[in-house]
Every structure is written in C-alpha cells, then in structure tokens.
Amino acid sequence: xxxxxxxxxxxxxxxxxxxxxxxxxxxxxxxxxxxxxxxxxxxxxxxxxxxxxxxxxxxxxxxxxxxxxxxxxxxxxxxxxxxxxxxxxxxxxxxxxxxxxxxxxxxxxxxxxxxxxxxxxxxxxxxxxxxxxxxxxxxxxxxxxxxxxxxxxxxxxxxxxxxxxxxxxxxxxxxxxxxxxxxxxxxxxxxxxxxxxxxxxxxxxxxxxxxxxxxxxxxxxxxxxxxxxxxxxxxxxxxxxxxxxxxxxxxxxxxxxxxxxxxxxxxxxxxxxxxxxxxxxxxxxxxxxxxxxxxx
Numbered sequence: 223x224x225x226x227x228x229x230x231x232x233x234x235x236x237x238x239x240x241x242x243x244x245x246x247x248x249x250x251x252x253x254x255x256x257x258x259x260x261x262x263x264x265x266x267x268x269x270x271x272x273x274x275x276x277x278x279x280x281x282x283x284x285x286x287x288x289x290x291x292x293x294x295x296x297x298x299x300x301x302x303x304x305x306x307x308x309x310x311x312x313x314x315x316x317x318x319x320x321x322x323x324x325x326x327x328x329x330x331x332x333x334x335x336x337x338x339x340x341x342x343x344x345x346x347x348x349x350x351x352x353x354x355x356x357x358x359x360x361x362x363x364x365x366x367x368x369x370x371x372x373x374x375x376x377x378x379x380x381x382x383x384x385x386x387x388x389x390x391x392x393x394x395x396x397x398x399x400x401x402x403x404x405x406x407x408x409x410x411x412x413x414x415x416x417x418x419x420x421x422x423x424x425x426x427x428x429x430x431x432x433x434x435x436x437x438x439x440x441x442x443x444x445x446x447x448x449x450x451x452x453x454x455x456x457x458x459x460x461x462x463x464x465x466x467x468x469x470x471x472x473x474x475x476x477x478x479x480x481x482x483x484x485x486x487x488x489x490x491x492x493x494x495x496x497x498x499x500x501x502x503x504x505x506x507x508x509x510x511x512x513x514x515x516x517x518x
Contacts, residue, residue, distance in 0.1 A: 240266040241276055241454030241466045243286060247447035250293075251482040251510055252409055256302035258427075259294040259478070265433075267451065268415070278458040281411040281483050288405070288416030290433035294426055297321040300328075307410045308403060312394035326423045328359060334366065341366050349428060352402060355417025357430070359401040405432060412483055447472060447479035459487060467502030472509060480510040 245263040252258065265286045267276045277283040295303070301321040309316050315335035322329045328347045333340040343366045347359040393407035405416050408430075419435035421428065449470040456466045470486075472479040473493045481489065492508025 239454040240268060240287070241456055242450075242452045243267055244448070244450045244452075246449075247478055248449060249478045249480040249510075251480065251484075252299065253302055253306060254482070254485075256299040257480065258296070258299050261292045261294070263291040263293075264289040265291065265414075265416070267454065267456070275462070276454065276456045278456060278483075278486065285406075285411070285413040285415055288414055288432045290435075291414070291416070292429065292431045294424065294429050296427040297323060300428060303409065304330075308394055308407060311407070312390045314394055323423045323425075323428070327362075328423065328428065330359075347401070349421045349423065351418045351421055354404075355419070356405065357403045357408065357418055357421060358397075359403070361399045361401070446475060449481065459490070463503075467498070467500060468505070469502065470505045470507055473506045474509065479507075481507070482510045485510065 243263070243265055245260050248260045248263075249257050250260050263286075265288045267284050268287050269276055270283050270285065274283065298321070301319050304316070304319040304321070308314070309319070317333045317335065317340070319330060319332035322331075324346075326348065328349060330343075330345045330347060332343060334343050335341070343364065345361050345365075346363040347361045350358040350360055352358050390407075392404060395402045405418060406413050408414065414432070416432045418430060418432055420431040423429070451466045451468045454466055455462065455464050456468070457463075458468070470481075486507070489507040489510055490505055493506040495503055495505045497503055
C-alpha cells in the first residue's frame, strides 16, 4: 500500500532559471496604434503559470519582473491604456477618456457613467508614487457636466470615490481623491511587475521609472536599439531554446526600433537571422508599422 501511494505522487517539476531580458531604445507597441518609448529595461521573464515555459508566441503566457526600467508614455497612449485596458479590466465607469499634459499635471476629460447616465467631466491630476510603489493620480480640480466643481460634488456626497468605482484593485483602486494604478495594472500583456520609484510629466509624455532610479542605471547611450533574452528556457516560432541566447536588432540602423511583442513573428519574417558561434541567434527584425505589417 505504501509503495502504491508513493508511486502516485508526481515528481516535482524541474527548476528553470528565469530568462533575463534587456531592452534599449525600443518603441514598444502595447496596441497596434499606440506605443511607449522604453529607454532602458532590465528584468526577468516570468511565466504566467508556474512551471510553464516562456512562450513568446503568446503574450499572455509571460510577464516581466522589472529590475530597472524607464518608459515614456505619450498622451495618446495613456488615453488608449485607460480606455482599452485599465477601465475594461477594472470595471470603472469611465468612457472616452482623453489626456493632455500641462506643467506637471495631467488633464483627463471623459464621461462618467453614474445612475445610468453619461456625465461629462474634466479632472486635473498630479502624478505621484505611493509608498507601495504604485502610480497615484491625485485629483486636485474637477468639474462634472461643465458646471459642478469638485468642492460642490464633495459636499453633496459625489466625490471621486462615489463617482468612480473599481471592481479590481489589482488594476485600479480609489483612495479618497486619488486613482491608484499598480505597475501590474498599467499595461496589457505582457504585464510588468515591480515598483515605481519616480514619475513626472515631460513634453513628450509621462516619464515612469521602475526599480533602480540612480543616474548611472540609465547611462547606456548605445546607438543601436536591441532586445536580448539570455538564460532559461523560451519558445519562439517552433523553436525551443533550453538556455536562451537571443538578440533582436532592427534590420535598418535607425534611431529607434518599433517593436510589437504580439506581432514579433511578422517582424521576424520581414528580416533575417544569423546563428552565432556560441549557439545563439541574432534576429534582424523589420520595423513594426501597425496592423498592415501584422498581416504580412
């Protein structure tokens, strides 16, 4: 009986080292028509399900645990993230969000759906980092229906928390007059995991720093963009690398490299690859140009 019981216990899954990923000067497309600029990223790829291989063919199968990252999110991309990712995932009653920047403030215009009716609103918020390392959008001024001020709405019990509801605090939560978005809730798959260390508004977008925040951490001025995945097991196309040694660079020597994790294969077939002496692979990828290139 003891032998039978012992035989029925499955063997422990073999431990896999986490593949290390680096990105430099990458225009990363979260959606086909919306992108952010990643100046510098270091981290490890983590499987969405423990024990599973990192499958680059499926952006939902993995995420990135951030060691350091600095990303610039333009206004149009921030609006797309709110409308297509944060709001649908959290269930917050906001639609048609539009974003603009002024100084170190973020202006949000859109519609609030309260008591079944769309209510136009304008909110001015200040981006901050919470003690837990989440993004806080602290609302300092607000108008609803173009007339009712934040102070009036507070007095009649229709403050931020009453107007905006969230059903998933891992994507969005409301704290007083603040909207709080964890790092893991900021972007669609592949998700980023880690803590914010700095945030500010610049001319070209909101600048978000995760992980290490010293000047030397972002001193790499390499002229050519690249992505590397080193160590650990990964799958891409029909190839499995048990000990990854993959480098991706643009075919053309451009100032930036537009890259879509969801459509990497179209970019790969638009270029060529070369094996290296240390059993690695360099992929010279075509630049990503949105839905048209995804179809080729």
